[in-house]
Amino acid sequence: MEYITHTWHWSISGFLIGIIMLLLIYFGKHFGMSSNLRSLCSMTGVGKHVSFFDWDWKSQRWNLIVVLGAMIGGFVAVHFLSDASNVAINPETIAQLSKFGIEAPNGKIAPNTMFGLEVFQSPKMIFILLIGGILIGFGSRYAGGCTSGHAISGLSNLQLPSLKAVIGFFIGGLVMAHFIFPLLF
Amino acid sequence: MNLLKYLAVGFIFGLVLTKSEAVSWYRIYEMFMFQSFHMYGIIGVAITTGIIGIQIIKRNKLKDIDGLTIEIIDKEKGSFRYWIGGLLFGLGWALVGSCPGPIFILIGAGFMSVGIILVGALLGTFLYGVIKDKLPH
Numbered sequence: 001m002e003y004i005t006h007t008w009h010w011s012i013s014g015f016l017i018g019i020i021m022l023l024l025i026y027f028g029k030h031f032g033m034s035s036n037l038r039s040l041c042s043m044t045g046v047g048k049h050v051s052f053f054d055w056d057w058k059s060q061r062w063n064l065i066v067v068l069g070a071m072i073g074g075f076v077a078v079h080f081l082s083d084a085s086n087v088a089i090n091p092e093t094i095a096q097l098s099k100f101g102i103e104a105p106n107g108k109i110a111p112n113t114m115f116g117l118e119v120f121q122s123p124k125m126i127f128i129l130l131i132g133g134i135l136i137g138f139g140s141r142y143a144g145g146c147t148s149g150h151a152i153s154g155l156s157n158l159q160l161p162s163l164k165a166v167i168g169f170f171i172g173g174l175v176m177a178h179f180i181f182p183l184l185f
Numbered sequence: 186m187n188l189l190k191y192l193a194v195g196f197i198f199g200l201v202l203t204k205s206e207a208v209s210w211y212r213i214y215e216m217f218m219f220q221s222f223h224m225y226g227i228i229g230v231a232i233t234t235g236i237i238g239i240q241i242i243k244r245n246k247l248k249d250i251d252g253l254t255i256e257i258i259d260k261e262k263g264s265f266r267y268w269i270g271g272l273l274f275g276l277g278w279a280l281v282g283s284c285p286g287p288i289f290i291l292i293g294a295g296f297m298s299v300g301i302i303l304v305g306a307l308l309g310t311f312l313y314g315v316i317k318d319k320l321p322h
Contacts, residue, residue, distance in 0.1 A: 008204040067286075079294070109210075143274055
């Protein structure tokens with residue numbers, strides 16, 4: 001059981017993610033999560049006004065089912081397959097985060113400071129989460145994919161556009177983590 | 186059931202991403218601070234597995250589940266959209282520590298606050314749809 005409740009090794013996890021992508025290809029589909037955001041927008045009927053959302057999203061229903069399965073997987077993993085040894089990040093990282101007032105993981109996958117229920121009472125945190133979401137939604141659609149569509153699917157298929165997008169992801173991420181994040185906390 | 190296989194694949198995806206902690210804000214921050222190999226290992230092995238698998242599929246002209254020869258569509262050529270879109274995405278990814286897959290996984294796992302990120306992500310997607318034709322690609 002410990003093999004399951006401990007943090008899964010990166011080599012096993014990476015291999016399984018690669019297999020998931022290949023399985024979806026075998027099913028005649030593709031691995032890409034951010035297009036579900038477009039489907040969800042389209043489901044509201046907004047396609048009548050914005051042509052980008054006027055498409056056959058129903059052909060992408062399978063992907064929404066993948067998302068549903070992923071949500072159940074996340075639920076099972078957090079509630080039944082976790083233990084206190086999880087999220088053993090670098091002690092240096094923990095020390096840095098404590099300066100920002102962000103607590104050590106102690107087995108949790110996300111800090112309460114940013115993701116606990118108390119954030120609903122903090123306009124600043126609501127704003128940060130909302131802005132983060134907007135950047136993710138806008139950026140992934142502009143770039144035509146996210147970590148799954150470009151970093152995993154695209155690079156696996158040796159796509160130059162995906163390499164550009166992934167380098168963009170990392171430049172943006174480094175700028176945020178090293179320069180902007182310290183100003184916010 | 187035809188759709189059940191997608192539910193199963195999704196379930197495993199959610200399990201792997203959570204148990205590997207790729208959905209963890211802490212792991213994403215640690216990655217961008219270069220303080221752990223963990224996330225680079227996951228992404229690197231996933232891509233290596235993918236490259237080998239896709240080469241096998243292409244070289245042997247393998248067929249999919251419906252018996253059709255597998256064709257993987259190339260990404261559209263271009264630069265601006267990939268650099269700038271990628272950069273904006275990266276800023277958001279490092280700020281809230283989740284990309285689109287993990288947003289859904291974390292909500293499923295019970296993190297209600299991630300619902301705010303999802304609302305933002307839908308707004309961002311909507312905004313792109315509205316101003317798309319005015320943007321350089």
